[in-house]
Amino acid sequence: GQGPIGLLFTQLVKLAGATVITTDKFPSRRELSVQFGASVSLDPSENLADAVKQVSDGRGADLAIVAVPRTDVVSQAFALIRPAGKILLFAQTRLDDWMSVDAGAICMQEKALIGAYSSDITLQDECADLIFSRRVDVRPLISHRLPLEQIGEAISLAANPTETSLKIVVEP
DSSP states (O other): OOSHHHHHHHHHHHHTTOOOEEEOSSHHHHHHHHHTTOSEEEOTTSOHHHHHHHHTTTSOEEEEEEOSSOGGGHHHHHHHEEEEEEEEEOSOOOTTOOOOOOHHHHHTSOOEEEEOSSOOGGGHHHHHHHHHTTSSOOGGGEEEEEEGGGHHHHHHHHHSOOTTOOEEEEEO
């Protein structure tokens, strides 16, 4: 997904030197991810396997980052990574959100499923440097600026994102 977190990952992975393929259901977010460094951005309903195989010379992706709070896309991520590839679940923030996982893919193909909720405190200085040097540009992630008088509208928009909403800033 190419919401605010997905777009940050797109920039970070590109900065690390990887070829980035992204997906999002919203065309405007796919366009933004290409501006942020994705080689290609696809509608998740498209044939992602063909695109990944083409970019990876048939191997599959080294890493899939799931930045949407949906467990149903994890099986798709497993299908896109190569043997010994990794999947990072970053947006799974609901407890009791169960899913099925192919144990054979984990054992026989040595695919790894990793979860993370936040960053380590020891990374804060590096993160600040990436942002303040603008190697990671967070400015386009602010989609709406609303005055304090419209805080209700801001909260409603944050709670019910639209295709064009990313981060909402309330200004006094």
